[in-house]
Amino acid sequence: MLVFGTKRMGAACFAVAIAVALLAGCGQDKPAAVKEASPEQLRQVERLNDTADQMYRYVMEGEIEKARDKLDEIGGKLTEIRFEGMATVEGVSALSESVVQAKRTLQSVRVTREDAQAAAAKIRLATDALTHDHQPMWLQYYKGMKENVHQLGQAIQLRSKQEAAGRLQQLYGRYDMIRPSLLISKQPSDVEKMDSLFTFMRSQLSQPELDPKQAGSGVEHMEQAIDDLFGRHEKAAYAVMVERPLPYTWVFGIGSIIVAVLGFAAWRIFRFERGSFR
Structure with a gap:
């Protein structure tokens, strides 16, 4: 029984070592294949x-x-x-x-x-x-573009095609001003998505009868696309946080808890087996 208890302790210690190694591996940064200037x-x-x-x-x-x-x-x-x-x-x-x-x-x-x-x-x-990779000047256009898209949505709900067309043109004026900057700072697919939304909204406003539901859906997608381009979307921010490696303090903190719990369990098993052997 004592030999069996010792094996239990060895297995527990081995599990602790594996857990600590896995946690340490999670905390390491992955090499990034990024060209630097x-x-x-x-x-x-x-x-x-x-x-x-x-x-x-x-x-x-x-x-x-x-x-x-x-x-x-x-x-x-x-x-x-x-x-x-x-x-x-x-x-x-x-x-x-x-x-x-x-x-x-x-x-x-x-x-x-x-x-x-x-x-x-x-x-x-x-x-x-x-x-300026981290704080470019084009980020200052976020507030104005959000106001324009909000006003566009209000005009669509009022079924005012003329006002909606004017608001869309104002929004595109701001967007066109920073479009080269976006292509430098962002992925081209993100900019192409915004281009497609402008094409969709123009087609909606050119219809004989304005459909508030269809056009309103386009406005919602534009709001989300703007938030994504400027890094203001909560979902996108959460995704970045999930992919970020755990800090070393968290790694060793969690590892210490696992070591303490498994060590206590191993000691209880050893004490029980030793008492049974006696």
């Missing part, structure tokens, strides 16, 4: 961002000729920078397209101050997204 790439992008900031300031001050020169400088820098590990192909393409559109706007004879500022701001936000 080189120091030279980071310096080049910083210079690009500084040039975009100067261009934007010139536009705001009405110095269009100086802004054009800076815009040409931005176009030249884009061809010199390797964006591997920093942005997706879609993001770089969107930034390049914004530069081309800004050149057309600033070179137009009938350019307005508002159009010039919008074109410059779009580039400024995109270059900022390249240099």
